[in-house]
Amino acid sequence: MEYIPNIIFVILLIAGIGYFANNVKKLIRNIKLGQKVDASDQKSERWKNVVNIALGQSKMVKRPVSGILHVVVYVGFVIINMEVLEIIIDGLFGTHRIGQEYLPATLYGFLIGAFEILAVLVLVSVAVFWIRRNVIKIKRFLSSEMKGWPKSDGNIILYFEVVLMCLFLVMNATDTVFQTANSGNVISQFIAPWFSGFEIETLHTIERIAWWLHIAGILVFLNYLYFSKHLHILLAFPNVYYGSVEPKGKFNNLDAVTAEVKLMMDPDADPYAAPPETADDEVPAKFGASDVMDLTQVQLLNAYTCTECGRCTSSCPANLTGKKLSPRKIMMDTRDRLEEVGKNIDLNKGKFVDDGKQLLGDYITNEELWACTTCNACVEECPVSINPLSIIMEMRRYLVMEQSAAPMELNNMMTNIENNGAPWPYNQMDRLNWKDEN
Template sequence: MEYIPNILFAIILVLGVGYFARNVKKLIRNIKLGREVDASDNKSQRWKNMARIALGQSKMVKRPIAGIMHVIVYIGFVIINIEVLEIIIDGLLGTHRIGLKVLPESIYGFLIGAFEVLAVLVLLAVVVFWLRRNVVKLKRFLSSEMKGWPKNDGNIILYFEVVLMCLFLVMNATDTSFQELGSGNIISQFIAPWFQGMSESSLHLIERSAWWLHIVGILVFLNYLYFSKHLHILLAFPNTYFGSVEVKGKFNNLEAVTNEVKLMMDPNADPFAAPVEGEGDEMPAKFGASDVMDLNQIQLLNAYTCTECGRCTSACPANLTGKKLSPRKIMMDTRDRLEEVGKNIDANNGEFKDDGKQLLGDYISNEELWACTTCNACVEECPVSINPLSIILEMRRYLVMEQSAAPMELNNMMTNIENNGAPWPYNQMDRLNWAKEE
């Protein structure tokens, strides 16, 4: 009987971590459905980007109110959860506040005191976030793609944070031995009087209940991440590392097409000569992307990392002028389709069974793709280095090179380039006529 709580704790911990590991494995499987891409270049720059953007939150604070609040929640969440290590050790060994046995009382008190202050700051930040979403109703949270689950998800995670922080403070406030130390109870000392007059056994019951609910809540939160936009808490780090280090606006040319164009422009080239092995002359099986499997693994990682914050859409000139395009929706649609494909594979013993759907058409329309001005505003705005433009361009490439489905204006321009060597509908001999005096 003495060890039943420890055994129960171990079972809950194994189940919680095990289910999380299972979902992580599924996540990696889904991302690997994409094309492999070489991201081994510029390693030092990539590490700097990860440290500056993911760890340092440098792009978040460009919008001060949301940025500062996010930094508070981020720091609070990370640092307060250091205490989870103590909870896990206590739960497995049956000890109580083992930190007091391995650390000097002053240091332990300083740490717990800091955790309590951060918990209050997190609560204040969460309240601000909730008000911005549900009372102020910022425009970027009211888009059509933010109805239903995306809207509820944003609120659910805020409620999670409130409950976890309150449980932490109540746990400390009702721990009589901790309160008697008079060290570290910076906030909980003001909560303790709420429980004044209760018996020692009642206080112990509340403290133990808060302790159990806190650790179980953290495990539930951990496993909720896979189904939530808050997966970026974990994926922001690899995503910023693998993010593009190329100058914005650089187009990803297909080497095979480039070589063919060079061949056409070289008067001395033999069009019937066999291609030289290793020169990239092999044509891809498919130009561009019509479904998630045609995208590369970094683009699929981008989709899972999307925070749904809407900064990209709020900066998109096409969206601001009333066009249908929303870069946030592009990422959400890509993730939703990837999840659908993953469930298809799970249901068919590891094989994908054609479901008659694809990303292009069933999720993202041609109208959305052609509304994009390729200005890179969405790429610049994203706080975690997501690149919606790269997906848009790959799908445009498919429309042009596989389906010849470009808008009329673009087809006219390409016809002019083919016939006249320029985008304008004038013969090469007439190009300078504008300069002649009438």
């Protein structure tokens, strides 16, 4: 009978970690549906970005209020959950606060004391976040794409954090051995008097319930991440590493198109000659992207990493002037479509069966794509190096090169360039007439 709690703990741990591992496997599979990208260049720059942006939160604090509060929650939540190691050891071997037994008293007291202070700071930060979302109602949280589940998800994660921090403090406050040691109970010593009228056995029961609920809550939270925007807690680091290290104004060129243009500009080239074999090999089966499988693996990773913070949309000039475009929605739509494709594969024994849908049209409209000014404001603002513009440009490329579906103004400009060598509707012979006007 004495080993029953340990057995229950092992089952809970295996079930929680196993379900999480299965979802991670699906996540990796879905991302691999995209086109491969070579990210072997500029490794030092990539690791520098990981340290500064993902770990150091350098872009997050550009907006001081939300940025600093996020850093508090991020640091607090990560550091406090270092105590999970002690909980796991205690759960597996039936010990109680094994760290208190084997670590120097001053070190253990310092660690738990720091955890308790951080827990309070997390609670304060979470309260401010909740007020900003639900009372002040900051504009970037009120967009049309933030209704329904996205809005609920933002609040659910806050409630999760409140419950976990409170359970941690109650667990410490009702642990009579820990309180008697009077080392590390910098916050819980003020909570302990709330339970002063209880018997020792009752306190022990409350402490055990808080302990079990705390570890169960952490495992539930871990598995909730897959279905939440807070998946960025795990994906921010690889996303920043694989993010673009090229200048933000630089667009990628298709080798096949570049070779064709060079051929057109070569006066000695034979227009009737067969193209070189290397150029023929480089011609893609499809220009641009109309569905998630046409995007790169990095772009799909971007979609899963999106924090839905709305900084991109709140800085988008097209959105600010009333256009339909929202870079945040572009990322959310990409993720939703990718999840739909993943479920399709699950239902069809590992194969995707055409469902008559695609990202372009069913999720993202032409109007949204052409509203973009390609200013890179969304890319600059994102705190975890997501690039909505790259997806927009790939889908535009598909519209132009596969469907000839560019807006009339753009079609007129391209026709003028083709016929006149300039965007304006002037004969090439008249292009220099302006010099005679002075």
